[in-house]
Amino acid sequence: MILFLLLIITTIILCYLSITKGFIHTSYDTLIDAYKNFNNSQEHIIIRASRVPRTLNSLLVGGALGVSGLLTQGLTRNKLASPSILGINSGAVLTLVIALTYFPNISSLGLAWLAFLGALGASILVYLLCGGLSGDIKPMDLTLGGTALGALFFSLAQGILYKSEVALEQVIYWMTGSVEGKKLEVIIEFMPVILVVMIATLFIGKKLNVFSLGEEMARSLGMKTMYLKIAI
Numbered sequence: 001m002i003l004f005l006l007l008i009i010t011t012i013i014l015c016y017l018s019i020t021k022g023f024i025h026t027s028y029d030t031l032i033d034a035y036k037n038f039n040n041s042q043e044h045i046i047i048r049a050s051r052v053p054r055t056l057n058s059l060l061v062g063g064a065l066g067v068s069g070l071l072t073q074g075l076t077r078n079k080l081a082s083p084s085i086l087g088i089n090s091g092a093v094l095t096l097v098i099a100l101t102y103f104p105n106i107s108s109l110g111l112a113w114l115a116f117l118g119a120l121g122a123s124i125l126v127y128l129l130c131g132g133l134s135g136d137i138k139p140m141d142l143t144l145g146g147t148a149l150g151a152l153f154f155s156l157a158q159g160i161l162y163k164s165e166v167a168l169e170q171v172i173y174w175m176t177g178s179v180e181g182k183k184l185e186v187i188i189e190f191m192p193v194i195l196v197v198m199i200a201t202l203f204i205g206k207k208l209n210v211f212s213l214g215e216e217m218a219r220s221l222g223m224k225t226m227y228l229k230i231a232i
Contacts, residue, residue, distance in 0.1 A: 011059075018055045019047060043045050050180070057179040057187050064194050075232045076142050083119070084133040086146030090153035091122020096174055097157040100167040109189060111174070125149060126132070204231060 020026045026043050032042040072088075073081045083089050094120025099106055106114075122124050126149055130141040161168045205230055211218045 008050070015055050018058070019051045022046075022051070046182075053182055053184045053187060054179050056184070057182050060187065060191060060194050061179060063198060069196055070208075071201065074211060075229060076141065076215075081143065084150065085120045085143055087126055087148075087150030087153060088119045088146075089156070090150035091125075092116070092119040093122075093171070093175065094118060094153040094157045097160050097167060097171055100170045101160055101164045104167070105172075109186060112190065115174075122149065122153065134189055188197045200231075204228065 016028075019031055020028065024043060024046060026047060031041050031047055033039075034047040038048070057086050068080075068083050072083055072086060073079055075081075092115040095114050096111060099111060099114050126142065126146045128148065130138075130145045132226075157171075160172060206216075208222060210221060210223055211225065212227060218225050218228075
């Protein structure tokens with residue numbers, strides 16, 4: 001509990017420093033004034049257009065990556081596992097490539113949702129290919145199946161990009177990624193989804209600890225492991 005409180009306090013301090021410190025130093029009063037009495041000054045513009053969105057984006061993206069890594073490692077019982085190993089990232093990339101190639105005028109928000117659907121579809125496909133319907137999935141099967149499917153998706157994406165240079169530039173921009181230059185309105189659009197997933201993860205934390213002992217052990221303790229794997 002003490003460690004948790006220390007982490008929260010440290011995060012708050014770092015967020016404050018991220019917003020107020022930089023090439024142009026500002027203060028707490030300037031931060032509050034930027035939203036209560038905006039006067040179009042350089043300090044106010046920097047805080048509202050750059051530093052606050054950047055800090056909020058860093059918190060959300062960092063938290064989302066941490067939770068996704070936790071769930072992936074809990075599911076595979078492998079501390080080195082990541083969404084890329086299960087083909088989730090490749091599913092998102094393939095969806096982005098198709099969208100940018102055939103629907104170049106799609107909005108950034110639309111692309112983000114399509115990437116999410118592509119990642120979700122890849123997750124479901126890996127789950128089914130590894131015997132998800134039978135309810136008996138081994139972590140090694142998930143890892144191997146996800147790696148193979150990820151390689152397939154990535155190869156398909158490269159094949160499509162080979163014929164579309166415009167889409168290639170945009171995909172590289174998306175895959176590189178940055179917490180800079182994102183509008184606060186776009187960040188707020190995704191905030192509820194990320195927060196809901198984070199809160200839901202808190203409720204299955206204890207079950208993940210039991211699941212880490214092994215699927216047979218978890219079943220013997222009365223856990224419905226298939227539902228847990230579907231939820232993850």
